[in-house]
Amino acid sequence: MNTHPLVEARNLTLRYRRGKRAALDDVSFTVPKGRVIGLLGHNGAGKTSLMKALVGLKSVEGELSVLGRKPMRERSQLLAELSYIPDVAVLPRWAKVRDLIQLMSGLQPRFSPERARQLLRRTSVGLDDKVKHLSKGMVVQAHLALVAAIDARLMILDEPTLGLDVLSRKSFYEMLIDEWCDGERSVLISTHQVEEIEALLTDVLMLDEGKLVLNLSLEAIEDRFVALSHHPDAAAAVAAAHPLLRYRVQGGQPAALFDGEPPQQLAANAQRFRPSLVDLFVALTRKPELAPRSQA
Amino acid sequence: MHSAWNDTAPIYRQLAQQLAGQLLDGEPPEGAPMPSVRQLAQQYLINPLTVSRALQSLVDEGFLEPRRGLGMFVTDGARQRLLETERTTFLRDEWPVLRDRLRRLGLGAADLNWENTQ
Numbered sequence: 001m002n003t004h005p006l007v008e009a010r011n012l013t014l015r016y017r018r019g020k021r022a023a024l025d026d027v028s029f030t031v032p033k034g035r036v037i038g039l040l041g042h043n044g045a046g047k048t049s050l051m052k053a054l055v056g057l058k059s060v061e062g063e064l065s066v067l068g069r070k071p072m073r074e075r076s077q078l079l080a081e082l083s084y085i086p087d088v089a090v091l092p093r094w095a096k097v098r099d100l101i102q103l104m105s106g107l108q109p110r111f112s113p114e115r116a117r118q119l120l121r122r123t124s125v126g127l128d129d130k131v132k133h134l135s136k137g138m139v140v141q142a143h144l145a146l147v148a149a150i151d152a153r154l155m156i157l158d159e160p161t162l163g164l165d166v167l168s169r170k171s172f173y174e175m176l177i178d179e180w181c182d183g184e185r186s187v188l189i190s191t192h193q194v195e196e197i198e199a200l201l202t203d204v205l206m207l208d209e210g211k212l213v214l215n216l217s218l219e220a221i222e223d224r225f226v227a228l229s230h231h232p233d234a235a236a237a238v239a240a241a242h243p244l245l246r247y248r249v250q251g252g253q254p255a256a257l258f259d260g261e262p263p264q265q266l267a268a269n270a271q272r273f274r275p276s277l278v279d280l281f282v283a284l285t286r287k288p289e290l291a292p293r294s295q296a
Numbered sequence: 297m298h299s300a301w302n303d304t305a306p307i308y309r310q311l312a313q314q315l316a317g318q319l320l321d322g323e324p325p326e327g328a329p330m331p332s333v334r335q336l337a338q339q340y341l342i343n344p345l346t347v348s349r350a351l352q353s354l355v356d357e358g359f360l361e362p363r364r365g366l367g368m369f370v371t372d373g374a375r376q377r378l379l380e381t382e383r384t385t386f387l388r389d390e391w392p393v394l395r396d397r398l399r400r401l402g403l404g405a406a407d408l409n410w411e412n413t414q
Contacts (some may be wrong), residue, residue: 036343170341173341174338174341175336177338177343178338181337181343183344183345198307199301199340199341199342199343199346200341200342200343201343202343218346218350222306226367249303273303273305274304274305274306274307275303275305276303
């Protein structure tokens with residue numbers, strides 16, 4: 001197997017209208033093999049646009065190579081080689097799950113019907129169930145089983161856990177680990193369930209208003225960002241050190257998040273802890289309601 | 297779902313600590329194989345790379361050893377060494393906190409029930 005990254009994106013920019021804010025603004029990143037990458041961002045941050053660009057459903061400026069192909073020019077070949085679940089994924093309501101397996105066999109050269117049936121056995125979805133009689137969680141599970149049965153090196157999932165209850169989300173995460181974490185395949189997954197998915201990820205891409213504000217492995221995040229909980233009396237000194245974010249941890253203790261090492265004097269009188277991905281997300285992305293409105 | 301993890305340390309450290317705690321209870325016993333990376337990843341719902349990191353840190357501390365093609369095994373004497381490490385950590389980190397609390401409450405050795413009875 002070659003060692004080229006599965007995705008190479010350089011300076012991707014997408015503008016829906018001239019003069020308007022870009023949906024994607026100079027975004028560059030690579031996806032090596034064997035990674036589980038979380039794509040995080042508020043609604044409207046550009047997650048879906050980026051995923052559509054990767055599979056050739058949206059034309060962008062910049063250089064983009066996915067599985068060694070140019071997505072816009074080789075869309076149909078590309079869609080046959082990767083697994084993609086869009087955010088508005090719908091399975092035909094009239095169909096039985098058995099019909100969908102047959103349909104996929106005809107459409108997808110790399111699809112394995114046996115594998116799909118095997119994966120479905122782990123869910124509560126039956127082969128003779130009609131899509132319209134399945135719950136939302138079961139539809140997603142069926143969809144995921146169908147997509148996971150494609151022998152692809154890259155899986156792109158746009159908010160697969162949206163609207164799922166906690167048990168369905170858990171079985172989704174189990175399937176992700178069982179089927180996709182083999183050191184070769186990579187998964188790009190967008191989600192708002194940041195806390196739940198944190199332990200499953202190897203890397204994080206964070207989008208804010210079309211800009212990539214973080215592109216790091218979780219290991220590097222632990223090395224780079226420092227969280228300190230401190231005595232309320234130290235508040236002024238903490239503020240003077242310009243942390244990324246000031247907040248409170250469990251128990252109401254004030255805390256601060258720093259990009260890099262905080263001043264030594266400060267660190268000596270405070271307790272270091274692991275900055276969670278959620279706190280980092282809040283620190284690095286603007287809340288939409290706080291963004292200044294443009295005078296159109 | 298993620299309730300097993302807290303903010304005190306990186307997730308791989310927390311997993312290493314949990315696994316060390318189990319080794320101390322003889323689970324698995326010395327000389328026996330550890331569950332595979334895949335099994336642990338499924339059990340704890342964390343990325344296999346994080347599991348590998350946790351196992352590697354236990355190798356670095358001498359509690360596990362990799363055997364070619366067979367996976368990780370608990371080293372001879374791992375339990376005794378873990379016990380010593382845990383004792384040192386307790387006396388260094390936890391005991392001063394506990395002692396201060398006992399002092400504040402005015403409790404001495406005679407006030408504490410040292411037998412495991414209700």
